[in-house]
Amino acid sequence: MWLSVKEEQHFVICYLKNKDMEKEFLPYEQALELKKIGFDEPCFAYYDVIKMELDTISSEVCERLCKHDTHFKAPTFSQAFRFFRENYGLEGISQRAEDKVWYKFSIYLYLEDGKRIRYGGYEYLTSEEAELECLKKLIEIVKNK
Amino acid sequence: MEKEFIPYIEALELKELGFNEPCFGFYDDIDDDHPVSFIRIESLCDKLKSSITLAPLYRQAFRWLREKHEIEATTSCYYSKRLGVSYEEREYHCHIIRDGVTSKGPKYKTYEEAELECLKKLIEIVKNK
Numbered sequence: 076m077w078l079s080v081k082e083e084q085h086f087v088i089c090y091l092k093n094k095d096m097e098k099e100f101l102p103y104e105q106a107l108e109l110k111k112i113g114f115d116e117p118c119f120a121y122y123d124v125i126k127m128e129l130d131t132i133s134s135e136v137c138e139r140l141c142k143h144d145t146h147f148k149a150p151t152f153s154q155a156f157r158f159f160r161e162n163y164g165l166e167g168i169s170q171r172a173e174d175k176v177w178y179k180f181s182i183y184l185y186l187e188d189g190k191r192i193r194y195g196g197y198e199y200l201t202s203e204e205a206e207l208e209c210l211k212k213l214i215e216i217v218k219n220k
Numbered sequence: 221m222e223k224e225f226i227p228y229i230e231a232l233e234l235k236e237l238g239f240n241e242p243c244f245g246f247y248d249d250i251d252d253d254h255p256v257s258f259i260r261i262e263s264l265c266d267k268l269k270s271s272i273t274l275a276p277l278y279r280q281a282f283r284w285l286r287e288k289h290e291i292e293a294t295t296s297c298y299y300s301k302r303l304g305v306s307y308e309e310r311e312y313h314c315h316i317i318r319d320g321v322t323s324k325g326p327k328y329k330t331y332e333e334a335e336l337e338c339l340k341k342l343i344e345i346v347k348n349k
Contacts, residue, residue, distance in 0.1 A: 096242050099277055117221055119258055131244055133258055134221050151224055152279055160331065164307060170294035174320045185307035
């Protein structure tokens with residue numbers, strides 16, 4: 076079937092917008108790492124291991140698909156940060172540095188003796204970049220525990 | 221999964237402020253309960269009808285406010301060994317950065333509560349611009 080120029084333009088715009096929406100979910104590598112450290116909460120997106128592609132679906136279907144080794148869950152960034160907060164007491168935040176154009180991230184780990192450890196990263200150009208680096212650090216901390 | 225999306229009232233407020241970006245969820249304006257429905261990636265563009273209100277994820281809503289209205293916010297945890305507030309007694313509050321100045325909001329028991337109040341505050345600021 077041939078598409079009209081208008082239909083083709085609409086298709087291209089939709090495709091680009093939809094690809095753009097993928098950034099709401101953890102990238103493939105980090106989603107896989109989260110699975111390895113025990114993330115198994117309801118999600119509405121998953122990665123197909125063979126195609127290495129992301130797709131969204133109802134959380135019920137996602138749950139069924141991800142029982143197989145061919146698929147695994149793709150949490151949103153909010154879900155991932157909540158997972159670390161609630162399961163490991165790790166508080167990760169990314170924010171613009173006051174009076175600066177760049178972004179930073181901070182992670183606080185509360186220890187039983189009342190002390191806390193702070194991890195941080197600075198000078199990221201975008202909020203998204205700082206957020207992803209924060210997430211990578213959270214994964215690293217949990218893996219090295 | 222519903223808690224990933226901003227509530228109906230705030231989604232409506234964002235719509236009035238001009239939010240119209242692809243979303244994974246939408247609220248039915250006609251149904252009084254305003255249930256949230258999910259949209260699959262490949263059908264995002266087909267769902268932009270007038271009888272629905274798009275349901276952005278929290279992250280999307282904050283990004284939109286940051287990019288369109290140059291106002292940004294972070295929800296962070298508050299506890300202080302010095303002041304005798306342990307992690308078990310922690311609270312959460314919002315930092316709003318506007319024109320290079322940070323202001324802190326009141327503290328709430330949960331992250332989610334603080335995040336929602338933060339969103340409401342940002343909407344209020346933009347509406348009163």
